[in-house]
Amino acid sequence: GFVVSPKGYILTNSHVITNAGDGSGKVSAADRLFVEFQDHDRVAAKIVGWDIYDDVGLIKVDPADHRLDPVPLGDSAQVKVGQPVAAIGSPFGNVNSLSVGVVSATERSISSLTSQYSLVDAIQTDAAI
CATH class of the missing domain: 2.40.10.10 (Trypsin-like serine proteases)
Structure with missing residues (x-):
């Protein structure tokens, strides 16, 4: 996170x-x-x-427990196809994995495999995690 x-x-x-x-x-x-x-x-x-x-x-x-450095948040409406992206995660326990790529598409809708709800306005990238 x-x-x-x-x-x-x-x-x-x-x-x-x-x-x-x-x-x-x-x-x-x-x-x-x-x-x-x-x-x-x-x-x-x-x-x-x-x-x-x-x-x-x-x-x-509790902010008193540790120094906090919030990340600056962007505006997803300003994202353009072709812009560089980075994906950071810990897939399968492989901590601090990083991959880079580009924005492949915007305003994607992703159907759920487990519910009636869809993820809308998703940003598609080719950076795998």
Whole structure:
């Protein structure tokens, strides 16, 4: 995840903070949650909310527990096909994986395999994670 507010809000994936994808059929929040920052400092976090359909989660840490450097957020309406992108993640436990590519398309709609909801206005890239 990444810090999006000096008040301690961190945007992450819902599958990171819930049991989504474990096959149980019912999604529930993690019992305890810790955030590990780049300097390896670990602090407790609370779950604010999540959306399993878009795989987005929001958590909060106490800003007094660690220095926070929010990332600047862009305007997705300004994204153009061909612009460079980077994807950072930890697929299959391979921490800090980075790939680069370009924006392939904008305003994509992605049908869900598990629900009636679709992801709309998605930005398609060729950067794999």
